[in-house]
Amino acid sequence: MLPDFRECSPGELPAGFEGGYRSTVPLIDMPVYLQYLLRRFREAGGTVQQQFVSSLDEIDDGSVIVNCAGLGAGELAADGSMRPIRGQHVVVKNPGITEFFSEDTGLSPDLVCIYPHGETVVLGGTAIDGEPSLREDPVAARAIVERCAEIDPRLAKAAIVAHRVGARPTRSEVRVEADVREDGVPLIHNYGHGGSGVTLSWGCAREIVGLLPS
Numbered sequence: 001m002l003p004d005f006r007e008c009s010p011g012e013l014p015a016g017f018e019g020g021y022r023s024t025v026p027l028i029d030m031p032v033y034l035q036y037l038l039r040r041f042r043e044a045g046g047t048v049q050q051q052f053v054s055s056l057d058e059i060d061d062g063s064v065i066v067n068c069a070g071l072g073a074g075e076l077a078a079d080g081s082m083r084p085i086r087g088q089h090v091v092v093k094n095p096g097i098t099e100f101f102s103e104d105t106g107l108s109p110d111l112v113c114i115y116p117h118g119e120t121v122v123l124g125g126t127a128i129d130g131e132p133s134l135r136e137d138p139v140a141a142r143a144i145v146e147r148c149a150e151i152d153p154r155l156a157k158a159a160i161v162a163h164r165v166g167a168r169p170t171r172s173e174v175r176v177e178a179d180v181r182e183d184g185v186p187l188i189h190n191y192g193h194g195g196s197g198v199t200l201s202w203g204c205a206r207e208i209v210g211l212l213p214s
């Protein structure tokens with residue numbers, strides 16, 4: 001689907017790689033993107049109230065409920081099939097990198113990805129199935145920088161700006177489904193996107209609009 005997708009020539013590959021592909025794809029700087037989405041939502045008349053809910057029955061001020069609470073969504077829907085896949089990133093000052101790099105290893109504690117976002121570069125990463133801890137792991141962080149520096153040596157001495165740890169809210173398949181609360185309030189579930197929630201977000205949102213009662 002990517003118009004300029006092509007196989008790399010041998011000269012374009014980092015040492016140790018037998019093959020690779022090159023393409024221009026959009027990269028999202030999450031803090032910037034989430035602020036943009038929030039602004040857009042507010043400009044469209046939306047309001048935000050942050051609050052922990054222990055049951056979907058607690059919500060009494062909406063005509064429709066959309067359950068999109070990530071890992072928490074499974075608990076709220078009494079769906080025991082959710083699991084975390086822990087991920088860790090290291091954010092460093094950008095030593096001049098303008099192209100992203102990603103090794104397609106699938107689920108692995110030793111991912112390699114380099115995502116430049118202007119002043120900073122996000123380095124990854126890890127994907128540890130079933131691990132719920134969000135505590136920063138300094139050993140994993142060091143290993144991430146070392147792996148990325150093998151691809152681009154400029155990263156070896158780049159100043160670390162932040163560590164980010166998250167849990168990919170994972171299910172065997174994404175659940176986007178219409179339901180009804182006991183009192184008749186329409187309820188739509190939207191969770192289980194694992195490591196692809198950003199990629200799938202606009203498509204799932206469109207599907208939810210189609211599930212709204214008319």
Ligand SMILES: Cc1cc2nc3c(=O)[nH]c(=O)nc-3n(C[C@H](O)[C@H](O)[C@H](O)COP(=O)(O)OP(=O)(O)OC[C@H]3O[C@@H](n4cnc5c(N)ncnc54)[C@H](O)[C@@H]3O)c2cc1C
Pocket residue numbers: 051052053054068069070071072073076086087088089125165166167168169190191192193194195196197198199200
């Ligand atoms: C390291 C890492 C790398 C990733 N890379 C990519 C990528 O390259 N591309 C991609 O598409 N996706 C990626 N993802 C996945 C993406 O971040 C997730 O799929 C996405 O964030 C899921 O969105 P969500 O809104 O369903 O859940 P979340 O982002 O987890 O948001 C759920 C929210 O609900 C809140 N909540 C939970 N329970 C309750 C409760 N009981 N009451 C009130 N609030 C509650 C939580 O606090 C949270 O704010 C990555 C994830 C990680 C961790």
